Each structure stands twice: as structure tokens, then as C-alpha cells.
Amino acid sequence: MDGDGDSDGRADVPAASAEAEISGAVVPSAAVDLLSGLPDDLLVYILLHLDPVDAAEAARTCVLSRRWRDLWVQVPSLVFLCLNPVGCARVHAALAARARAVAAPDITRLHVYYFAGHSFPPTASWLSLAPPVLSGELVFFKDWQTPIAANELPADIMKRTAFELPCFKKATKIYLHLEFLTLLLPPSGAFNALTELKLEQIRFDGQFILGDSMFPSLQRLLIDNTLGLVDLALNSSSLVWLKLSHLRGLQRINVEAHSLELLCVVHCLRYNVQVARFSMEGLKVLRWRDRLDPILVNFSEMPHLQQLTIFEFTPYGWPGSNPNQDLFRIINHFSSIQHLELVVSIEPVSVSCSSWTYNGLS
Amino acid sequence: MAAGKPVVMVTLVSSDGQSFQLLEEAALLSAMVRDTIQIGQGRGPAGIPIRNITGQTLSMVVVYCNKHYTAAAAADGDDAADEEKKVANKKQLREWDEQFINLEQDKLYDILVAANNLGIDGLVDLCCWRFADMMKGKSASEIRVKLGIRDDFTSEQRAQIEKDSPWVWSRTT
Numbered sequence: 001m002d003g004d005g006d007s008d009g010r011a012d013v014p015a016a017s018a019e020a021e022i023s024g025a026v027v028p029s030a031a032v033d034l035l036s037g038l039p040d041d042l043l044v045y046i047l048l049h050l051d052p053v054d055a056a057e058a059a060r061t062c063v064l065s066r067r068w069r070d071l072w073v074q075v076p077s078l079v080f081l082c083l084n085p086v087g088c089a090r091v092h093a094a095l096a097a098r099a100r101a102v103a104a105p106d107i108t109r110l111h112v113y114y115f116a117g118h119s120f121p122p123t124a125s126w127l128s129l130a131p132p133v134l135s136g137e138l139v140f141f142k143d144w145q146t147p148i149a150a151n152e153l154p155a156d157i158m159k160r161t162a163f164e165l166p167c168f169k170k171a172t173k174i175y176l177h178l179e180f181l182t183l184l185l186p187p188s189g190a191f192n193a194l195t196e197l198k199l200e201q202i203r204f205d206g207q208f209i210l211g212d213s214m215f216p217s218l219q220r221l222l223i224d225n226t227l228g229l230v231d232l233a234l235n236s237s238s239l240v241w242l243k244l245s246h247l248r249g250l251q252r253i254n255v256e257a258h259s260l261e262l263l264c265v266v267h268c269l270r271y272n273v274q275v276a277r278f279s280m281e282g283l284k285v286l287r288w289r290d291r292l293d294p295i296l297v298n299f300s301e302m303p304h305l306q307q308l309t310i311f312e313f314t315p316y317g318w319p320g321s322n323p324n325q326d327l328f329r330i331i332n333h334f335s336s337i338q339h340l341e342l343v344v345s346i347e348p349v350s351v352s353c354s355s356w357t358y359n360g361l362s
Numbered sequence: 363m364a365a366g367k368p369v370v371m372v373t374l375v376s377s378d379g380q381s382f383q384l385l386e387e388a389a390l391l392s393a394m395v396r397d398t399i400q401i402g403q404g405r406g407p408a409g410i411p412i413r414n415i416t417g418q419t420l421s422m423v424v425v426y427c428n429k430h431y432t433a434a435a436a437a438d439g440d441d442a443a444d445e446e447k448k449v450a451n452k453k454q455l456r457e458w459d460e461q462f463i464n465l466e467q468d469k470l471y472d473i474l475v476a477a478n479n480l481g482i483d484g485l486v487d488l489c490c491w492r493f494a495d496m497m498k499g500k501s502a503s504e505i506r507v508k509l510g511i512r513d514d515f516t517s518e519q520r521a522q523i524e525k526d527s528p529w530v531w532s533r534t535t
Contacts, residue, residue, distance in 0.1 A: 035509055049493075049495075050494050061505070
């Protein structure tokens, strides 16, 4: 409880004291200050219900009175919508205040949505402040104000700007949507508590290595829509769920994840892949929407596989062509299948060229 | 309410001696009542004494508990697959909540304190939402007027705040 309140929790009626006059803020008010006498947790709860996309509204209450000054630093959830670089300065100021506050609990939710066009301020200023005060989820979502395709992005901006992710020892979930800024992982350190990592629209500097030493607790990983990722190496004993999609230009991939239960691969191996190796003996669900050339793609045994979903079966084709070659290869990889989902793609094409294309399924 | 289930009532007694009878299941929304019943008390004719909460406030709390118990019981009986109906019911309950809590500050404060003491999470949440609603979109001085908060900073403290966090003063993002 706060010391300023009376025993029954009701503070005095505001009076025009000399002290208040100095601040120039005395305004006649009919209301009796009931709130200031409430315990911290209730006041923090009230602050939590302020603007859900602008943590600044809760922070602004620090100017109300001494009672309110340090309350907002106890709010566990901070969401910022940055429409210009000042927005990022706010994130910095907020995290700096959290770091300064002695008794403030950790942030359990830090979301920064950045919609400020092409200019991208150095993120390190606020990012580097976040790890010690964050023990929940981090979301950084960057987007232009208007949708723009990857190949239309000004190349100089993307090359210049990197998103240097510091080591978050206590964070449990990290979700980055970088709109093809280059992601740089810290040179050392471990994301000890991290169980979920989602990376979307990311540019990589050629290679991405993700292993137990840096991500010892990682269970779920999504990598979607990348540029510059040539070599992907995942070596994890904790990973359970893995989804890879649209890894453009990928040449080499090596997945060693013996606890993995679900693997989904979508359009990663179509054009450039030279070596793809998947060791995942515990796999239960395989969703495959990609090329499968047995010379390039190598699967371990999957004795526990329960469900296989394959895209897409093309029921029609020119005589002599075999559009379902890869599909049959993957089906024939298994000696028995109990549950098979086939997504059949039927396009409104001329019927004269059709002939059934299921030859090859044994 | 499921048929065949014995109807158990419980009596809550306010600090000024008013008694309120309600279904035990409705009263169980309160963690305090739950704890009392769990240790085998409160079912007798004397009821459960609720200290520090007047009859006027307690009557409102009882209305809230009855409404939410009834809504939950009705939802239990519904077809679990009917998502649309569930969403509609939820929306309706929220509308009821917002109307219910549209109160003057002093009453709202009393209910918040009562809900907090009784451990009724949904009602605490609702009261906090309502207080936040009074603050939303307002400047610091407007909030002070609305809630009667006295600006008790010294000029030194004010200067320090401005120095620490100039960003909070700006309303543009």
C-alpha cells in the first residue's frame, strides 16, 4: 500500500497547497481521489487496460502525482506502434526507465510494430536495453506502410541495415518480421529460455546455424520467406515443430533434430538445392510441398511417422510427362502408410490434353 | 442448471448486517467464498460474514455473480459446436457488463475494492477497465480533474521527470 493514502484508502480532497501551485496544475475538481489509495497491483491493472497499442499512454501517468510516478514501470505488457523514429525513441526511453527501476518486475510482453517507411533507425539502441528486463515474448514487426515486393526494395537500404539481435537469456518467444533486413545473431551467449522462434521476411548473410548451444530449449521454429539464406544448419535436440517455407536461393540444408515431431517444408528446394539432409527419427507428421529428388534429398528413417501430407497431386498432364514424379518418390519412400493426405490440384484446362498420371505409384 | 442436482443456497452477510441469499455455485465465483466453503464453513444458517463490504455494494456484487453464473450455466447447455452463438452470447454478456459497471466513481471504487477482497477476478477486471476508460485519451491535467488526483510534485521532481522521460509528454507517435 501507498503511504500517502489514509487508512481506509481514500486520499485527501485536493487542496490548493503552495507546493501544488508551484507545479501550476491546480484545477478545481469535484472528484475525490479514491484511486491513489488502492494497492499497486490494482492500479497497475488499471494501467494495463489503457491504450493496447501504445504503452506511452500508461507511461504518461507517471506525471500525475508522486503516487503514480513509478506505477507504470510495473506494467508487464508493453506494446508500441512506431510511425516515425520518435516512436523508436519512446521504446528506448521506456526500456531505459524499466532498467532504472529497482523493484520493477520483468516485462512479459514487448511488441514493437514499426511502420515508418524506408528510414530505419539503428535498432540496437532499444534492443540492447531489452534483454535484462524481458522474460516473456518479444515481437518486432517491421513493415512498409504500403506492401512492397522483396525485389522492389531499395537494395542499398537492405544491405546497409542489419538487425542485430542481442542475446535474450530470459525471453520465451521471439517473433521477428524484418521485411528483409539482415538478421545478425549475437556472436555468443545462449537464449536459455527460448522455446519459440518465428522468423519472417528475413535476409541472411549466407549462412544460418542454429544449435543447442545457443538455443538449448527451442521447441518451435518457423522460418518463412528469406533472402540470402544459402546454407541452413539446424542441430537441435529439443526441437519439436519445424516449418520452413520459401527459403529463396537455399543450396544446402542439414536438419538434425531427433525429437522433431512435425516437419513442414514448402517451396524451399525447388531450384537451387544441392544437398538436403533430414535426420529426424522421431517424426510423426510430415508435410511436404516441395521438390523431392532422391539424389539431393536424404531422409533418415522415420519409424514413428503417422501422417504424411503431400501437395499437390496433378491428375492431368501431357502424355509422357510425369508431374507427380516427386510425389511418388516420397510416397514410395515408406513401406507402409496409415494416413495419407493428397492435395489434388485440378485446374480448368482443356480436357483434350489429359491423361491420368498415376503411373508410378506402387 | 443441471436437472437432478440439489439446489444449495448460501447466504452472504454484509458489514451492515444485510443478508443476501444466492446459489452456492454463483457465490463460488468468489475465491474467498470458495476458500470458506472448502474448509467446511459458511453453509450454516449464519451464512458467510463479509467484512468491510456494505449491503449496498454487496447487492451489486451479488447481481454480477448471478448474471455470470446464469450465463455460464446457459453456455454449458449449449451446443458446443455452435461458435456463432457462443460469440453472440459473449458479446451480449459484455454489453451487460459494460452497462452494469457504468457507475459513478465512488460506487465503482467500492465495487472494485469489494471484488478484490472477495477475489472475483472478472469483476476486478471489469472495474479496472472502467477506470481506464475514464482515463483514456486524456491529458494528465484532465485525468487529475476527472479522478481528483493532486499534483504533489515539487518543482525539482517535475524537472527530473521531464529530464528522464521527455517522450511521455508527446502524444504523437
